[in-house]
Amino acid sequence: MSSVMEKDGFTLVKKGRKHKRKYKPIPADISAQELDELEIKKFLENFTHCLIEMEQSELLHFIKSKYEKNDVEMIEKIECLGLGSITNNKQARSQLALLVQLKLFFNCPVLAYDPIFTEADKIVLSEFNILVDEENTEGMKETTGKTLFFMPHCSKPLVNNILYSNWSRKLLGNVQIFGNSFENMIVRHTFQDMEKYAGYVLLSQKFVKEISIPNNIIIDNVFNDTSLHYFDNIDKLNVSFSKAIQPIYDNDELDFIKK
Numbered sequence: 001m002s003s004v005m006e007k008d009g010f011t012l013v014k015k016g017r018k019h020k021r022k023y024k025p026i027p028a029d030i031s032a033q034e035l036d037e038l039e040i041k042k043f044l045e046n047f048t049h050c051l052i053e054m055e056q057s058e059l060l061h062f063i064k065s066k067y068e069k070n071d072v073e074m075i076e077k078i079e080c081l082g083l084g085s086i087t088n089n090k091q092a093r094s095q096l097a098l099l100v101q102l103k104l105f106f107n108c109p110v111l112a113y114d115p116i117f118t119e120a121d122k123i124v125l126s127e128f129n130i131l132v133d134e135e136n137t138e139g140m141k142e143t144t145g146k147t148l149f150f151m152p153h154c155s156k157p158l159v160n161n162i163l164y165s166n167w168s169r170k171l172l173g174n175v176q177i178f179g180n181s182f183e184n185m186i187v188r189h190t191f192q193d194m195e196k197y198a199g200y201v202l203l204s205q206k207f208v209k210e211i212s213i214p215n216n217i218i219i220d221n222v223f224n225d226t227s228l229h230y231f232d233n234i235d236k237l238n239v240s241f242s243k244a245i246q247p248i249y250d251n252d253e254l255d256f257i258k259k
């Protein structure tokens with residue numbers, strides 16, 4: 001017999017071969033804090049398996065090899081945006097497993113922010129020494145050193161704001177983005193949409209370097225359409241960085257929560 005905590009606060013009890021569903025109500029007097037503790041305990045038990053799987057994955061080896069062979073410069077910190085709720089979302093869970101493995105590989109600090117993080121999510125993140133940012137910067141993040149922005153499947157404005165905030169010869173070389181493929185984004189969206197939501201992605205297309213994650217090594221369909229983007233030899237580029245204009249977005253872009 002096995003049991004699983006459901007979103008509605010009930011415990012799903014699976015019994016025997018027929019998997020008959022029986023709901024066992026959680027006692028009414030259980031506090032929110034105790035419920036969080038149960039959720040966290042359950043999460044951490046299952047997550048160990050996820051971490052081991054990721055440690056042995058081709059995906060992790062592929063990413064690590066790009067740094068070990070010096071194709072991409074090593075980084076000093078990771079900023080994670082839009083991970084999603086790790087205690088409620090399977091995809092976010094796999095992404096956290098990769099994030100934790102990358103933290104170990106780079107031996108660097110990690111800062112994470114998503115407006116939908118629950119208290120339970122924040123406690124889980126702190127278990128892995130991941131600092132939770134409390135401020136919605138909307139991705140307006142000027143780098144102070146080589147930074148990997150870890151943001152699989154995040155919305156265009158979030159990516160665009162990171163580029164805008166670092167749009168200078170001095171800072172752009174610090175930026176690496178692990179997220180939706182710029183190349184695919186440009187192919188799949190109209191020029192008007194790209195100008196509106198991702199103008200800096202468009203501007204970077206002539207010189208951004210992109211390493212796509214091969215489809216045969218993605219896990220659980222979580223890292224589809226994902227690439228590692230970076231900028232090198234910025235000093236030698238014949239590009240003007242002087243007129244960066246702050247982007248303003250309508251309220252209609254999905255998955256982008258403003259301040």
Ligand SMILES: C[S@@+](CC[C@H](N)C(=O)[O-])C[C@H]1O[C@@H](n2cnc3c(N)ncnc32)[C@H](O)[C@@H]1O
Pocket residue numbers: 081082083084085091092095113114115116136137138139151152153154155158255256257258
């Ligand atoms: C499409 S979901 C991606 C979730 C997860 N990474 C995945 O691949 O399933 C976009 C995420 O961005 C988050 N998000 C929206 N606005 C944000 C902001 N201003 N800063 C950080 N994250 C934000 C949302 O809460 C959501 O979790």
